[in-house]
Amino acid sequence: MDFLGDGFRRAWGLLIAGDSEVFGIALLTLKVAVVATAISCIVGLPLGYFLATRRFWGRRAALTVVNTALAFPTVVVGLLLFGILSRRGPLGGLGWLYTWQAIVAGDVLLALPIAAALSAAAVQGVDPRIRRTAETLGAGPWRTAWTVGREARFALAAVITAAFGQVVAEIGAALILGGNIRGSTRTLTTAVALYTSQGDFGMALALGLVLVLLALVVNIALQVLQGRGGG
């Protein structure tokens, strides 16, 4: 029990003191998570809308692929992208390996299926009369999509949260693609793993608390958004 208590006390001390390493890692994690979530949602939400509303040959197969990708192991994604970004890989020339951009690329690949599959489900849950009504009142494709999206806003906010949660909590791709380099590619999850293996439980716990805090802030933001919703 002393071991746990000491860990919490040290974590609290680091957070109160504003430890530069803790906050540096937290900031990098936030940057990677925000950029990756934004990219995956900018691509994934329209893709989900398209899959939910258009009838085309191969649609069912496309939905199956996207849904299967939800369960893709993060280390496998990291491994595949490692091959692509490594010096001998097709995108080796970018020089992204062991940079935060490589972590973003891996996280996008992991969060994109979440954004696409869950937003497709969210849009399918909207009363189809909403779309028809928008169209019959003269809305073009973009305005119709916007109108349908407004109706599904709570579900879409949850999609964004889920994508953010995936990105901020994953470790496999971040470890393989970023290399856990101090001050450069060390994220909260990779740092927690490292400090735990080094026996610095207090530091690991402090970083873990920051990670939980990040998730909490995002969820509170979602709840505030839902609270504002009217009919």
Added chain:
Amino acid sequence: MVELRGVRHRYGNRVVLDLEQFAVPRGSMVAVVGHNGSGKSTLLRLLALLEPPTEGQVLFNGVAVRGHAPAALRRRVTLVEQRPVLFRGTVMENLRYGLTLRGISRAAVHGIIGDVVDRLGLQPLLVRRRTELSDGEVQRVAVARALALRTDVLLLDEPASSADRAAAGALYRALAAERAARPLTVCIASHQLEDAYRWADDIRALADGRLSPVTPENLFRVDLPPGDGVKAVRIAGGGIEIVVMTDRTGPAVLAVPPTDIFVSREPLSSSARNVFKGRVIGMAIEQRGAGVHIRADLNGVELVAAVTAEGARDLALAPGAGVVFSFKATAVKVF
């Protein structure tokens, strides 16, 4: 104005609409009647250019519309669905929706909405949200939202199904005023035959996705002979003549309201000019109330009469039983 040609529309393998030709002429008001599932709503969705037919063509002003209609063309037609939905936001925001899409100035939007709100008595509802409205109010707002757009073609699917008589009257009067002011083309699907009789220029019946010469509501296409007053009109496909009182001649639609038909087992001694013997071929309890619809084959013509459940019991009516339908010449409505 808007026309379907050679349309066969399928959902999966099921043909839901099969129409050789269906046109709504410019400035006219056409009512489409028929049972639930007869294809009325699908017909209106095709006319609204919301979905292309599986087979056949939709023509707008004589020009074939290919595939999904562009927004510019869709903005000339609007549909109010049977159970309309309002978007998130207030009634006022809903009324603005289509107008702002058309780039109409704020001042003009204000004027148009004020006009339509006055006509349909929506002033008290303007700041309410959809969750604060009854079904009838939602329907009125949806009609107002469509009327405000001043489209060339207005399609209404059971627009007064949730409205009380006063609200339905206000709605039809607003439509009439709009039609008097400009050549608005209207196609309306309705169960409320009285409204269809009263307001439409032409009534068409749909049954199983096809145009039908007869409906459970006793509508018949006929060719009225010249002359004034009492006329005996032969009903196509059957061996009876219906006596009507009308000064009209030429193609027309006869309607015999089921509630105006006397049902008996033997001919009654009465002033009714239309007395037909036949056999009961079906009985159905009305969805509302305790009435029973008696469907009879009267020498090759099907007619439906509405009686009370008690009346049907007293007459011991059952499929196969002999029956006599009687109604006055003045009960037959001519359109």
